[in-house]
Amino acid sequence: MQSIFAHRGVSSLAIENSEQAIQLCAQYGLKAVEVDVQLLADNTAVIFHDADFKRLAQIDRQLKTLTLQELDAITLKMPHKDNQSVLTLSELIDIIKRLDLVVNIELKRFGQSCDAYVQNIVQPLIKELPINKLLFSSFDFELLEAIRAYCTHSKIAVLSDHFDEQVLAFIQKISAQACHLKDAILNIEDIKNFKAHGFFVGAFTVNDNKRYQQLMQAGVDYVFSDVPHLLSME
Ligand code: G3P
Ligand code: MG
Numbered sequence: 001m002q003s004i005f006a007h008r009g010v011s012s013l014a015i016e017n018s019e020q021a022i023q024l025c026a027q028y029g030l031k032a033v034e035v036d037v038q039l040l041a042d043n044t045a046v047i048f049h050d051a052d053f054k055r056l057a058q059i060d061r062q063l064k065t066l067t068l069q070e071l072d073a074i075t076l077k078m079p080h081k082d083n084q085s086v087l088t089l090s091e092l093i094d095i096i097k098r099l100d101l102v103v104n105i106e107l108k109r110f111g112q113s114c115d116a117y118v119q120n121i122v123q124p125l126i127k128e129l130p131i132n133k134l135l136f137s138s139f140d141f142e143l144l145e146a147i148r149a150y151c152t153h154s155k156i157a158v159l160s161d162h163f164d165e166q167v168l169a170f171i172q173k174i175s176a177q178a179c180h181l182k183d184a185i186l187n188i189e190d191i192k193n194f195k196a197h198g199f200f201v202g203a204f205t206v207n208d209n210k211r212y213q214q215l216m217q218a219g220v221d222y223v224f225s226d227v228p229h230l231l232s233m234e
Helices: 019-027 089-099 114-128 141-150 165-173 188-196 209-217
Strands: 004-007 032-039 045-047 059-062 102-107 134-138 155-160 178-182 200-204 222-225
Touching: 004 019, 019 032, 019 089, 032 089, 032 114, 045 089, 045 114, 089 114, 102 114, 114 134, 114 141, 134 141, 134 178, 141 155, 141 165, 155 165, 188 200, 188 209, 209 222
Parallel strands: 004 032, 004 222, 032 102, 102 134, 134 155, 155 178, 178 200, 200 222
Antiparallel strands: 032 045
16 A cells, blocks of 8 residues: 555646646656546546636636536646646546556546446446556545445545544445545544554645654554655655
């Protein structure tokens, strides 16, 4: 298991979830990347975090209302970063294969059906990438259940900004391999308790090296970071 996932690629240096952000993983010798995936109106799967383009292209449009042809006209722009375009899932798969990365696919659903996500995101990924290099995650429990029903052997992580009996029961119900928890709720004392349940624990988003070292020493298995190239145990 890698100890650092580049969160949306090396997102401090390039526009998040873009080809350039993912390519930087190879440049810095990073082995694992997290990306966000969602569906367009025509069910094309694309790599994008937000529901709309306000933050990353200064355009007031919902992504789920666009076709791929309409998306092609949109350029992602951020101060001090190179312009990028939105990657499709099939472009992502090619990049992941070329760079030989472990990939965490975080699924973001905005009202579409679980079936559409399984068919257009989960199915092609399972077909194209080795199962041991592919980890699905989501805050969306209904969708995680649908992924588990579709594939009994895929690796799944439950995302949560809190941890309680309900989250634990859900992890057990779907036989998830991991729980990815918000760093702010991770109490060093509690990490041992989480680990005692027998799943991997990941922490997001960790951009401070001292905190990274503290979490790893406390038993966290891996972190998600916007500055993965700056984290080290030394
Ligand atoms: O997958 C960890 C983290 O990415 C979850 O939150 O909003 O950054 O996608 P978010
Ligand atoms: Mg994410």
